[in-house]
Amino acid sequence: MTGLILRWIANAIAIYMVASLLTGMRVDSVEDAIVAGAVLGVINSVVRPVLVILTLPVTLLTLGLFYFVISAFCLWLTSWFLEGFEVTGHFTTFVAALLVGLISAVITSVLQGAARKEERR
Numbered sequence: 001m002t003g004l005i006l007r008w009i010a011n012a013i014a015i016y017m018v019a020s021l022l023t024g025m026r027v028d029s030v031e032d033a034i035v036a037g038a039v040l041g042v043i044n045s046v047v048r049p050v051l052v053i054l055t056l057p058v059t060l061l062t063l064g065l066f067y068f069v070i071s072a073f074c075l076w077l078t079s080w081f082l083e084g085f086e087v088t089g090h091f092t093t094f095v096a097a098l099l100v101g102l103i104s105a106v107i108t109s110v111l112q113g114a115a116r117k118e119e120r121r
Contacts, residue, residue: 002115004041010107012037014100015085021099024092032084040078040100048074072097 016033019025027033051070052059059066072090075097079087087093 003112006111006115007104007108008034008037008041010037010104010111011040011100013107014103015040017103018096018099019085022092022096024088025096026086026088028084032082036078036082036085039081040074043074043077047077068094068098071101075100 012034015036016027016030019027019033027036048070051073052067055066055070059070072094076087076093079085087096
């Protein structure tokens, strides 16, 4: 349960950071970033595994590069569900998905490391 909450926080922070960097990505408020982080987490948990299995032949043919398209689709799907979060343009969606994934992974690893240190005490 703690891992899910940490990923949710990491997604929300990453979405807010990337929205401030890219002009084609808009988040209206911090609350919208938090909701977008939760929705992206659910989509990544439910939809992404199905897409990965369905597109496995294409992913193998492209040597794994199609996985980035799946990430961009998941981010676009998140923006489709929410009004306070918008990603416009294919290229912007692709770059935003790449940045959100990288930043979220870094934040998650830092937060999990801090949580592990706290558990040891």
